[in-house]
Amino acid sequence: MERLDAIDAEIVRLLRLNARMSNAKLAEKVGLSASACLRRIRALEHRGVLRGYTAIVGHSSGEAAIAVIINITLEQQTEDVFKRFEEAVRSHPEIQECYLMTGDSDYLLRVEVENAAEFERIHTEILSMLPGVARIRSSFSIRNVLAARRRPAPRRRDG
Known part of the structure; x- marks a missing residue:
């Protein structure tokens, strides 16, 4: 896999911390327009760098699995x-x-x-x-x- 440039690496870092961050907020944090940021995210997904998004779910019963x-x-x-x-x-x-x-x-x-x-x-x-x-x-x-x-x-x- 090719090496990430500084902006792509920062996008990945921020999404690891909060995958629900809005594209507008993410774009602001990495210094891109929203459309340019979204293009980079789609490219990272296409290349397999970003392979999915997940939620960490607690247990409603109060008892841990x-x-x-x-x-x-x-x-x-x-x-x-x-x-x-x-x-x-x-x-x-x-x-x-x-x-x-x-x-x-x-x-x-x-x-x-x-x-x-x-x-x-x-x-x-x-x-x-x-x-x-x-x-x-x-x-x-x-x-x-x-x-x-x-x-x-x-x-x-x-x-």
Whole structure:
């Protein structure tokens, strides 16, 4: 991916802090007209720099959901098996995150559940049915210590 210029980098930084910021406010903050700012946002989306917008949702019951971290090992590590697995994962909104990993497992997934029964349903109806799965290892969170933190700005190298 090509490097972002200073204005695009600032647009991305500001949207990471507040994706609901109006285009007019964003344009003002980066020193562009609203139409020029919107063109840059659309270009960033087209290039895949901005891949979507999301909301972090609290739980109305007052009880926090349980985060479950799932390590998946596939039967084979081929491009076709990876592709089929990833397409299947994308079709299940219950899976909030999925990462291709190095190390002992092939993928790390994150789901949030209200209780063990809900996880059992997800395990039975979704995880165990994903194509190419050889092993599933799940860990339940006890308490959320830190979440949804923005990535720090890269350090500048002088010299």
